[in-house]
Amino acid sequence: MASFARTASTALRAASRRAPRALASSATKAASYSLLTKAAVAKSAHCANPQGARGVKTLDFAGTKETVYERSDWPLAKLQDYFKNDTLALIGYGSQGHGQGLNARDNGLNVIVGVRKDGESWKQAMEDGWVPGENLFPIEEAINKGTIIMNLLSDAAQSQTWPKLAPLITKGKTLYFSHGFSVVYKEDTHVIPPTDVDVILVAPKGSGRTVRTLFKEGRGINSSIAIWQDVTGKAKEKAIALGVAVGSGYLYETTFEKEVYSDLYGERGVLMGGIQGLFLAQYQVLRKNGHSPSEAFNETVEEATQSLYPLIGAKGMDYMFNACSTTARRGALDWAPIFEKANVPIFEQLYESVKNGTETRKSLEFNGRSTYREDLNKELEVINNQEIWRAGKTVRSLRPDYKPESE
Numbered sequence: 001m002a003s004f005a006r007t008a009s010t011a012l013r014a015a016s017r018r019a020p021r022a023l024a025s026s027a028t029k030a031a032s033y034s035l036l037t038k039a040a041v042a043k044s045a046h047c048a049n050p051q052g053a054r055g056v057k058t059l060d061f062a063g064t065k066e067t068v069y070e071r072s073d074w075p076l077a078k079l080q081d082y083f084k085n086d087t088l089a090l091i092g093y094g095s096q097g098h099g100q101g102l103n104a105r106d107n108g109l110n111v112i113v114g115v116r117k118d119g120e121s122w123k124q125a126m127e128d129g130w131v132p133g134e135n136l137f138p139i140e141e142a143i144n145k146g147t148i149i150m151n152l153l154s155d156a157a158q159s160q161t162w163p164k165l166a167p168l169i170t171k172g173k174t175l176y177f178s179h180g181f182s183v184v185y186k187e188d189t190h191v192i193p194p195t196d197v198d199v200i201l202v203a204p205k206g207s208g209r210t211v212r213t214l215f216k217e218g219r220g221i222n223s224s225i226a227i228w229q230d231v232t233g234k235a236k237e238k239a240i241a242l243g244v245a246v247g248s249g250y251l252y253e254t255t256f257e258k259e260v261y262s263d264l265y266g267e268r269g270v271l272m273g274g275i276q277g278l279f280l281a282q283y284q285v286l287r288k289n290g291h292s293p294s295e296a297f298n299e300t301v302e303e304a305t306q307s308l309y310p311l312i313g314a315k316g317m318d319y320m321f322n323a324c325s326t327t328a329r330r331g332a333l334d335w336a337p338i339f340e341k342a343n344v345p346i347f348e349q350l351y352e353s354v355k356n357g358t359e360t361r362k363s364l365e366f367n368g369r370s371t372y373r374e375d376l377n378k379e380l381e382v383i384n385n386q387e388i389w390r391a392g393k394t395v396r397s398l399r400p401d402y403k404p405e406s407e
């Protein structure tokens with residue numbers, strides 16, 4: 001099965017490298033999608049669904065009923081027919097632009113990219129096979145050509161460019177975001193959509209790189225969908241269809257507010273900021289107590305990412321605990337509430353900072369600078385130079401499957 005998925009994704013990769021436009025031809029479209037769907041179907045046959053057959057819409061999440069939408073309701077022919085008169089104008093080509101754009105293109109939809117001419121993204125888009133004048137345009141031109149305007153600029157850039165872009169988003173177009181940021185924090189961003197267009201959100205819950213790799217493996221990321229404005233009565237259906245088009249396997253319904261609050265909170269917390277802080281704190285204390293860098297790294301990061309966290313991902317926390325010694329289980333059960341208690345006040349402070357817009361204003365100020373890329377890179381270089389992550393490079397090089405070019 002895995003080898004079928006690999007074959008499918010290799011064939012697709014080759015097809016999209018050779019002739020990105022050619023994928024628009026229905027024969028290639030159908031072939032590429034059928035490779036993907038066959039791989040996906042083959043894979044999903046192996047995933048036991050504890051709540052019954054695929055396609056069930058209302059599921060019980062730990063006692064709360066929620067509606068989820070699945071890709072299986074949108075076979076490729078239906079998806080292509082639904083968008084046959086549309087041009088998806090993908091504005092911005094960062095991590096999400098890349099993932100969503102290539103996936104929608106491989107799904108056979110008519111996609112164009114709009115970015116600053118000759119900027120970093122322009123070059124990146126060309127490397128991915130987008131062709132200037134054909135399906136790669138300066139931002140304003142792409143918006144004029146598009147019917148569905150997918151605003152995937154950085155959140156700060158969405159605010160900065162809004163005065164120029166807003167008049168181009170005319171009646172009949174659809175405005176799409178992957179984050180609630182711009183419209184929810186309108187007092188700070190000044191992004192107020194025109195009243196005569198549908199405004200929808202599809203927010204993949206993972207990095208744009210993962211949006212792409214999961215799609216190529218025949219799998220699919222989970223995404224949130226939300227509606228800000230529904231003037232056609234079709235906004236929700238469009239959001240679901242677009243979610244599938246950009247590579248989602250299943251979609252959860254939320255609101256713009258809930259999406260942006262939870263997302264800003266999660267990334268500052270356990271997903272990124274919190275985990276870096278916790279790893280560093282544990283490593284420092286080990287080092288202070290005379291442990292070597294390799295031992296401190298292995299007990300903090302390597303074992304977490306290579307052995308234990310994948311077990312949580314596969315079958316939950318109790319499963320991971322059960323896979324560890326009774327000694328470890330006893331200690332972890334005792335210390336978990338202590339960590340929880342110590343951290344709740346920090347998470348409360350963080351949620352408040354998100355909700356009251358402090359995090360938004362910081363992000364707008366910092367990422368709105370013309371030097372945002374270099375400034376962020378400087379700070380990331382500090383992390384890269386921390387002893388823990390330098391030690392990590394050597395540890396990774398010892399993995400039997402290590403490939404130097406992946407560093």
Ligand SMILES: NC(=O)C1=CN([C@@H]2O[C@H](COP(=O)(O)OP(=O)(O)OC[C@H]3O[C@@H](n4cnc5c(N)ncnc54)[C@H](OP(=O)(O)O)[C@@H]3O)[C@@H](O)[C@H]2O)C=CC1
Pocket residue numbers: 091092093094095096097115116119120121122151152153154155157160161178179181203204205206207208209
């Ligand atoms: N990264 C992710 O995985 C996720 C992102 N999102 C959301 O998706 C959206 C896009 O995020 P992401 O893909 O990370 O992109 P980035 O935040 O990295 O933004 C990159 C894009 O913004 C453009 N840009 C930056 N400043 C300007 C400017 N002043 N004028 C014009 N263009 C500008 C860049 O163009 P250039 O190269 O020319 O500078 C580039 O195309 C955001 O709303 C984000 O919150 C949602 C889920 C996950």
Ligand SMILES: CC[C@](O)(C(C)=O)C(=O)O
Pocket residue numbers: 204205206207208263266267271272
């Ligand atoms: C966790 C970071 C994220 O929210 C994401 C990949 O989901 C982002 O904004 O990039």
Ligand SMILES: [Mg+2]
Pocket residue numbers: 263264267
């Ligand atoms: Mg985010």
Ligand SMILES: [Mg+2]
Pocket residue numbers: 204205206263267
């Ligand atoms: Mg996120």
